[in-house]
Amino acid sequence: MKTLLSLIAAVILMFSSFLSPAKAIVLFDDVYASHPFAFEIAYLYEEGIINGYRDGTFRPNDPVTRAHAVAMIGRALNLDDTSRSTGFRDVSANNRFSGYIASAVEEGIVFGFPNNYFRPNWTVTRAQTVAMLDRAFYFPEAPANTFKDMSANHFAFDAVSRLAHQGVARGYSNNTFRPDVPVTRAQFSAFLARAIEPSFIPEKQELLMTANDILADLKAKKFSDVATYVSSTDGLTFCPYSGGCIDSGGVTFTKSQLPNFMKNSTNYLWGYQDGSGFEIKLTPAKYYSAYLMNATYTAKERYGQTIQPTTHEFIHQLYPQATIVEYYYPGTDRYGQMDWQSLNMVFEKNSSGDWQLIAIVNDRWTI
Known part of the structure; x- marks a missing residue:
């Protein structure tokens, strides 16, 4: 033995x-x-x-x-x-x-x-x-x-x-x-x-590396670099909640609008707080701080199994052909992990077979 x-x-x-x-x-x-x-x-x-x-x-x-x-x-x-x-x-x-x-x-x-x-x-x-x-x-x-x-x-x-x-x-x-x-x-x-x-699939491993690059650009607030991964025709959609994205549709920015994302002074209706139903009406910079990057997300070696499967279920209702790279913040012991959050990059292939970033969907515990 x-x-x-x-x-x-x-x-x-x-x-x-x-x-x-x-x-x-x-x-x-x-x-x-x-x-x-x-x-x-x-x-x-x-x-x-x-x-x-x-x-x-x-x-x-x-x-x-x-x-x-x-x-x-x-x-x-x-x-x-x-x-x-x-x-x-x-x-x-x-x-x-x-x-x-x-x-x-x-x-x-x-x-x-x-x-x-x-x-x-x-x-x-x-x-x-x-x-x-x-x-x-x-x-x-x-x-x-x-x-x-x-x-x-x-x-x-x-x-x-x-x-x-x-x-x-x-x-x-x-x-x-x-x-x-x-x-x-x-x-x-x-x-x-x-x-x-999916990391065991070479193409999906390359996509994960791309997602890590995008995460670094988001942290550095380099939306001009984020724009390079976005379609000229479809743009990039932001949603604060996966379930709410189905109802509100989020806010979509064109490829040309993204470089000025943090300087944009317009108050957009991004959606509604899950549970309370209150409007989420913020400038892009405030949305960035309150929802988009309001957690510590780190680069990933593997995709990993999702902790909140309903998040992906909601996203796939909107984007049935998508591959999702999820960055998950598990929350803290202080709040019994109820303060978890996730950032989900949603990718689809274009007609040429290239991956393009089409949405960034956040999620968190219902208020």
Whole structure:
């Protein structure tokens, strides 16, 4: 059996795709640093989402069972794992995954089979994996995939299209997806890691670096530099609350107006205080201090899972194709973290496929 020392830090490697200096990553006896999904596996292990075996192995090439797939997704979503009746004839309340299975069914992530069977030990295919992840996480509509072995009437065709377009699911060099091939533990880890942490997708990592540059410009009040990331036709919209943005629409500035943002003396109606309904009528400079940058936001190495999921739900109602980079201020112990705030940069691709900043949506506790 592996000792504690050999379990931890088989090697120290540079996370070349991240902004941080070298970090120790935890690898298993059979997952070397050179493994194509080593970082994804290490990340999920670090987050407590995946486990290895008692002999210190991960068994990356083994297939994934339905029970294990549901458990890993359940841990990623913090689903209720309390052991309980599932209603399935082959999953008793004593099954160690009964809580995750019951929760995943309740959330519509996975379904059973006729006659109340779940088949927890059946292996999961690549297509089934993508379908579960598509139901578990938000992915916008996407162009139809062009994999040679995926027909439009395949049950997972749309899910594969969405996840492939986002870079979460990838095919093979011969333009096949191999939907009916059992997914391996390493492949499942890669799919899941990309679904919950976009930094594992090179394009999304570049976008995160761009967002960090924009954050620095906002802190320095360099709105002329912020304007370089904004569309000439759509401008940049500011909203003080994610929910209120749906009702009021916020205030939109053109690309040419942004350089003079802090000098603009006009009192704009940005929206209404969430809860009280009072008007938020301020100059841009006062809005900057009271809402836009009224918290300590720091650059990020990873996207990270949102603490306030309804914030993203509201934003996606307005911008269904958007990718959101959220900067979160957790609040203070003094107020029991009720003084949390967030700054959400909303990006969409233009017709040329370039990312453009279209909105900055703040959020905070309802007054």
